[in-house]
Amino acid sequence: KPLALPGAHVVVTGGSSGIGKCVAIECYKQGAFITLVARNEDKLLQAKKEIEKHSVNDKQVVLCISVDVSQDYSQVENVIKQAQEKLGPVDMLVNCAGMSLSGKFEDLEVSTFERLMSVNYLGSVYPSRAVITTMKERRVGRIVFVSSQAGQLGLFGFTAYSSSKFAIRGLAEALQMEVKPYNVYVTVAYPPDTDTPGFAEENKTKPLETRLISETTSVCKPEQVAKQIVKDAIQGNFNSSIGSDGYMLSSLTCGMAPVTSITEGLQQVVTMGLFRTIALFYIGSFDSIVRRCMMQRAKSEIADKTA
Numbered sequence: 001k002p003l004a005l006p007g008a009h010v011v012v013t014g015g016s017s018g019i020g021k022c023v024a025i026e027c028y029k030q031g032a033f034i035t036l037v038a039r040n041e042d043k044l045l046q047a048k049k050e051i052e053k054h055s056v057n058d059k060q061v062v063l064c065i066s067v068d069v070s071q072d073y074s075q076v077e078n079v080i081k082q083a084q085e086k087l088g089p090v091d092m093l094v095n096c097a098g099m100s101l102s103g104k105f106e107d108l109e110v111s112t113f114e115r116l117m118s119v120n121y122l123g124s125v126y127p128s129r130a131v132i133t134t135m136k137e138r139r140v141g142r143i144v145f146v147s148s149q150a151g152q153l154g155l156f157g158f159t160a161y162s163s164s165k166f167a168i169r170g171l172a173e174a175l176q177m178e179v180k181p182y183n184v185y186v187t188v189a190y191p192p193d194t195d196t197p198g199f200a201e202e203n204k205t206k207p208l209e210t211r212l213i214s215e216t217t218s219v220c221k222p223e224q225v226a227k228q229i230v231k232d233a234i235q236g237n238f239n240s241s242i243g244s245d246g247y248m249l250s251s252l253t254c255g256m257a258p259v260t261s262i263t264e265g266l267q268q269v270v271t272m273g274l275f276r277t278i279a280l281f282y283i284g285s286f287d288s289i290v291r292r293c294m295m296q297r298a299k300s301e302i303a304d305k306t307a
């Protein structure tokens with residue numbers, strides 16, 4: 001049965017900006033108590049003020065805790081303890097803290113791979129590990145992981161980012177099988193490009209190829225993505241995606257993922273062949289984007305040399 005948000009304690013990592021902040025607002029609007037987790041204290045306080053505008057009763061609280069979710073497990077564990085002392089056991093954890101860095105494989109520092117793996121992957125493991133025991137004991141809980149459409153397919157420029165987002169899927173599938181009998185449900189969200197401060201930052205250094213391929217799907221509003229995530233998490237849906245391309249991608253890449261309803265399973269079975277056919281055309285067009293960009297670069301290099 002769906003999780004009741006009124007009075008529930010929701011922890012949102014990365015809750016001070018972008019998708020995470022919108023998730024927090026959405027839960028707050030539905031009567032939840034919120035803990036925001038991120039590093040920068042000014043941004044946290046700013047977000048707290050913004051969220052508090054949406055209160056639906058005078059008991060609601062927004063708690064802010066500053067910590068780096070990717071560094072030290074005992075720090076993260078402490079932060080969760082603090083939050084539970086103030087607002088009670090965590091009913092829902094949304095792992096939204098994350099970042100993206102792009103570039104060609106040979107241009108990315110190996111430290112970038114380490115960084116993205118620790119923020120996007122370990123930064124989701126630590127908070128989840130800190131809440132799971134209590135959730136299982138109480139037979140109540142939702143854990144949300146925010147992956148990306150780039151966690152469903154690998155694309156140019158995202159060798160470091162995509163792998164960190166694919167890792168989340170493996171974690172989520174294994175964890176869901178463990179905790180389902182305890183009435184704890186795991187959701188993985190696969191948002192497309194979304195209009196956030198993080199996205200603006202990413203666009204400053206994104207290779208042309210990555211931008212052109214990403215433009216296949218349109219840019220979403222964070223409010224819209226957050227609404228879908230909260231809805232799917234409450235329902236206990238394993239998959240959370242948005243738009244027709246999101247639907248196709250999730251269906252196509254369902255693999256051995258847990259299935260939430262008979263309808264979902266039937267839809268996957270029936271649409272698989274068709275979506276693979278459509279995907280073949282996309283793959284062809286992505287390859288031709290990459291080839292065109294390569295030829296353009298070669299041409300302008302020759303032009304530079306002769307000039």
Ligand SMILES: NC(=O)C1=CN([C@@H]2O[C@H](COP(=O)(O)OP(=O)(O)OC[C@H]3O[C@@H](n4cnc5c(N)ncnc54)[C@H](OP(=O)(O)O)[C@@H]3O)[C@@H](O)[C@H]2O)C=CC1
Nearest residue numbers: 014016017018019038039040068069097098193194196198
């Ligand atoms: N925007 C997009 O196009 C898409 C985003 N996503 C994913 O959604 C998530 C949110 O993205 P978005 O809203 O764009 O990001 P933003 O950059 O706008 O927000 C990121 C949030 O995470 C926090 N954060 C970052 N690193 C850490 C850390 N090490 N420890 C604690 N908190 C941290 C930031 O606060 P602070 O810096 O103060 O710590 C901030 O609150 C990310 O995982 C991203 O990969 C997925 C698909 C598309």
Ligand SMILES: CCCCCCCCCCCCCCCC(=O)[C@@H](N)CO
Nearest residue numbers: 100148149150192193214245248275279
């Ligand atoms: C049947 C097949 C349908 C195929 C549709 C294919 C669409 C591919 C587009 C990939 C877009 C990747 C977005 C990544 C967003 C992200 O994570 C960053 N913006 C993070 O900041």
